[in-house]
Amino acid sequence: xxxxxxxxxxxxxxxxxxxxxxxxxxxxxxxxxxxxxxxxxxxxxxxxxxxxxxxxxxxxxxxxxxxxxxxxxxxxxxxxxxxxxxxxxxxxxxxxxxxxxxxxxxxxxxxxxxxxxxxxxxxxxxxxxxxxxxxxxxxxxxxxxxxxxxxxxxxxxxxxxxxxxxxxxxxxxxxxxxxxxxxxxxxxxxxxxxxxxxxxxxxxxxxxxxxxxxxxxxxxxxxxxxxxxxxxxxxxxx
Amino acid sequence: xxxxxxxxxxxxxxxxxxxxxxxxxxxxxxxxxxxxxxxxxxxxxxxxxxxxxxxxxxxxxxxxxxxxxxxxxxxxxxxxxxxxxxxxxxxxxxxxxxxxxxxxxxxxxxxxxxxxxxxxxx
Numbered sequence: 001x002x003x004x005x006x007x008x009x010x011x012x013x014x015x016x017x018x019x020x021x022x023x024x025x026x027x028x029x030x031x032x033x034x035x036x037x038x039x040x041x042x043x044x045x046x047x048x049x050x051x052x053x054x055x056x057x058x059x060x061x062x063x064x065x066x067x068x069x070x071x072x073x074x075x076x077x078x079x080x081x082x083x084x085x086x087x088x089x090x091x092x093x094x095x096x097x098x099x100x101x102x103x104x105x106x107x108x109x110x111x112x113x114x115x116x117x118x119x120x121x122x123x124x125x126x127x128x129x130x131x132x133x134x135x136x137x138x139x140x141x142x143x144x145x146x147x148x149x150x151x152x153x154x155x156x157x158x159x160x161x162x163x164x165x166x167x168x169x170x171x172x173x174x175x176x177x178x179x180x181x182x183x184x185x186x187x188x189x190x191x192x193x194x195x196x197x198x199x200x201x202x203x204x205x206x207x208x209x210x211x212x213x214x215x216x217x218x219x220x221x222x223x224x225x226x227x228x229x230x231x232x233x234x235x236x237x238x
Numbered sequence: 239x240x241x242x243x244x245x246x247x248x249x250x251x252x253x254x255x256x257x258x259x260x261x262x263x264x265x266x267x268x269x270x271x272x273x274x275x276x277x278x279x280x281x282x283x284x285x286x287x288x289x290x291x292x293x294x295x296x297x298x299x300x301x302x303x304x305x306x307x308x309x310x311x312x313x314x315x316x317x318x319x320x321x322x323x324x325x326x327x328x329x330x331x332x333x334x335x336x337x338x339x340x341x342x343x344x345x346x347x348x349x350x351x352x353x354x355x356x357x358x359x360x
Contacts (some may be wrong), residue, residue: 056311073302078280086289092279108339112331113335121347126320140265156313173332176336177337220270
């Protein structure tokens with residue numbers, strides 16, 4: 001019989017193990033979410049992240065080793081973003097009819113995201129580096145990381161804050177929107193996409209294609225708006 | 239199936255090239271989404287294969303964020319240091335953004351829908 005240690009060394013050097021772990025953890029998360037009757041706080045991404053971080057910590061594996069396997073899943077974010085063109089195309093008539101309302105609400109949302117994130121962080125004494133990494137937290141990860149780099153923050157910290165924002169939005173967003181009486185699927189999708197980018201869009205697509213189309217569009221437009229607005233606002237205030 | 243995947247990847251690649259060359263503040267895939275949308279608008283329908291591949295990718299969109307999310311373990315130190323401002327800012331700002339965007343849009347969309355039948359409302 002082969003030495004356990006040898007098997008471990010072999011497996012941890014190939015992408016197979018961490019790729020499988022990522023898929024299995026997400027399956028477990030989805031199973032739990034479905035079993036619970038879709039309890040918002042049992043968000044599948046959150047469960048999967050907790051499971052994977054737990055197992056990596058227990059097995060003393062660092063993030064870089066894990067990512068070598070998981071990068072194949074991560075890569076698909078690009079093609080999936082391109083694929084958002086399809087729900088957008090299918091729903092485009094309704095998008096076009098509310099274009100002006102959409103742009104106005106998006107700008108309000110984008111400014112709220114930047115203003116409240118930096119404002120609250122500043123009030124509670126976050127370091128300058130943290131503030132710079134926090135400012136673009138509602139924007140899809142690749143753009144947010146670019147903006148942070150430009151400001152002088154930590155892009156990898158931004159990536160984490162972006163994902164946490166996405167999970168928070170997916171968990172808290174739908175009940176909050178229901179609570180404040182926003183029933184319009186266009187408004188629900190737009191709010192989720194503006195505040196929590198792709199994870200919000202994934203959540204919106206789960207319930208309604210119209211909400212998903214508005215959410216995907218909001219994600220793209222908010223990336224553009226924040227990339228333009230944030231560096232200007234930052235220079236004005238800091 | 240294969241041709242649909244090739245089309246999507248090509249859009250992404252062209253998107254990357256265009257944003258890099260023009261120095262646009264947009265990620266390549268978002269430019270790729272705009273490009274694919276333009277192609278569909280010219281063609282005036284969604285080819286069946288493309289629809290199937292896109293729907294499959296999007297049905298599992300949440301999964302694709304797991305590897306980046308696990309990155310949290312590389313930042314426990316910094317997150318621990320500034321945990322209070324970070325958690326209040328994340329929760330507060332996410333709630334505020336969702337509420338503001340949702341409320342403004344539902345008011346404005348209702349107003350514009352009411353004017354839909356009015357030709358002078360352009």
